[in-house]
Amino acid sequence: MYDEVGNPIQTITRDNTAEQNKIAEINPLRYRGYYYDTETGYYYLQSRYYNPEWGRFLSPDAFSYIDNSTLLGCNAYVYCINNPIMYIDPMGTSVLGGVLAGGAVGLAISEIIVIILIVALGIVTLGIGFLLLEPIISSLIQTKTLADVKASQRNKSAKEYQLCYLNQSGKIVKYGSKLTFIQVLAALGVANPSIGISNRYQVNLNGLNNNANSLFHLPVPAWGVYADSQSAAKALAVVLGSNKPPEVHGQGAYGHYHDGKHTIHIWYGSRIY
Incomplete structure (x- = not known):
């Protein structure tokens, strides 16, 4: 057994x-x-x-x-x-689980089709093919900084967060039930969290709850928290030690923040193309 x-x-x-x-x-x-x-x-x-x-x-x-x-x-x-x-x-x-070689997230289907079509349209030499594909590939994988918002106080009873991870096609998969601001901090190992956004905490990998611990041990490209709004995502990022603006890793990815030590992603919104 x-x-x-x-x-x-x-x-x-x-x-x-x-x-x-x-x-x-x-x-x-x-x-x-x-x-x-x-x-x-x-x-x-x-x-x-x-x-x-x-x-x-x-x-x-x-x-x-x-x-x-x-x-x-x-x-x-x-x-x-x-x-x-x-x-x-x-x-x-x-x-739960599943990675591509090297731990990279697979490109979105539409992005793969773009590359295949370009190759099929008559790129017959390696030099010409690279020159045509290089700007497209760069735009697909380039990290961009997004517009930021100010962190605002959260409603103590509002369930705005959910643990999640990226699946093999780069899509966010939500895991477990929705959580309040205090509940998601507790899930991430914070002891005795409070609602105030002036507090500063760190993700404690040794104190994760069962759901968060399961995601942490998966061989997935990234895991973390999905927030219902950018404002909610910003508030969580700030109390976890990061005031940096959000970013997106190429076309078809999600805008997100990080905690202060880049332990988790804090996603919001839908895919950006």
């Missing part, structure tokens, strides 16, 4: 006592930490059941989790986009 990251917890062997083997057999937390239903043979992933014989979920995913940027992302029944070795799905709603 293994935990969700592949570490052995209990092994059924002839050398074990009957009691030791019994514990491993009756423990419902099995593969990837999922709950195993011995009566049906299905795994329960908090929101729906997975059939290991069929290799898919029994019920469709919620429409809000559909990712139309990929073919498999449109399949409401698929488990871990057909790659259970690289990904896990602890909540039965969206996969």
Whole structure:
């Protein structure tokens, strides 16, 4: 029996006592930490059941989790986009994990199409091809500074934040429930946070809550917090030690702030083209 990251917890062997083997057999937390239903043979992933014989979920995913940027992302029944070795799905709603070579975020589909079309239009020499592609590639990956706003006091009860990460196509995937200003600071390991934006804190990786800790240990290009507005994102960045303006890493990416030590991204808005 293994935990969700592949570490052995209990092994059924002839050398074990009957009691030791019994514990491993009756423990419902099995593969990837999922709950195993011995009566049906299905795994329960908090929101729906997975059939290991069929290799898919029994019920469709919620429409809000559909990712139309990929073919498999449109399949409401698929488990871990057909790659259970690289990904896990602890909540039965969206996969965690997945990187491209070198840890880079993949270009948006539209950006890839632009490059392919240019090559297909008759660029036959390496020199000519580079001259034509270089300004386009530069515009796609160039980091730009965006217009800034002033940090403002947040409403104590307003849930404006949500933990998130970037998936393999560079799209933000939100994780867990929405949080208030104080709750998101606590999720990031801040002890006894308060609502005032004059306070200064740091992300404490040793004090992350369960959801934030899961994202931190994923092999993803970036993780952090998504804010409902730029003003909310700015306020969080300021109390976490950064007053720098936001930036965007090329076309098709999201505007974002960082904390003072660049431990997390604090995104807001939609993709910028």
